[in-house]
Amino acid sequence: MADGNFVISFFSDKGRTKLVQDERGTWKAQNGKSELKTNGVSNAEVYLYTVMDDDTIKYVNTVKDPSADCQEDYEFIEQRVRK
Numbered sequence: 001m002a003d004g005n006f007v008i009s010f011f012s013d014k015g016r017t018k019l020v021q022d023e024r025g026t027w028k029a030q031n032g033k034s035e036l037k038t039n040g041v042s043n044a045e046v047y048l049y050t051v052m053d054d055d056t057i058k059y060v061n062t063v064k065d066p067s068a069d070c071q072e073d074y075e076f077i078e079q080r081v082r083k
Contacts, residue, residue, distance in 0.1 A: 004028060006025055006026070007022055008022065010022075010023075025041075033046060033047065034049045043063065045061060047061055054080075056080070058077050058078075059077075060074075
């Protein structure tokens with residue numbers, strides 16, 4: 001969200017009908033790095049990001065630590081959902 005908060009929903013099925021959990025927290029991005037601080041997790045996740053087009057961003061995790069929310073190598077592509 002534009003106010004620096006986020007909600008990430010995880011589903012166990014492709015149709016997104018079986019919610020596993022929601023994560024909430026705050027984020028900021030600058031100089032090619034994005035930082036997400038999930039509520040209840042001590043360390044922030046830090047990603048390098050690449051804007052692929054107006055609706056698509058690729059993220060690559062840079063913090064691989066047992067205390068982080070994302071503990072291993074991880075990357076994903078975020079696609080904007082327009083309403």
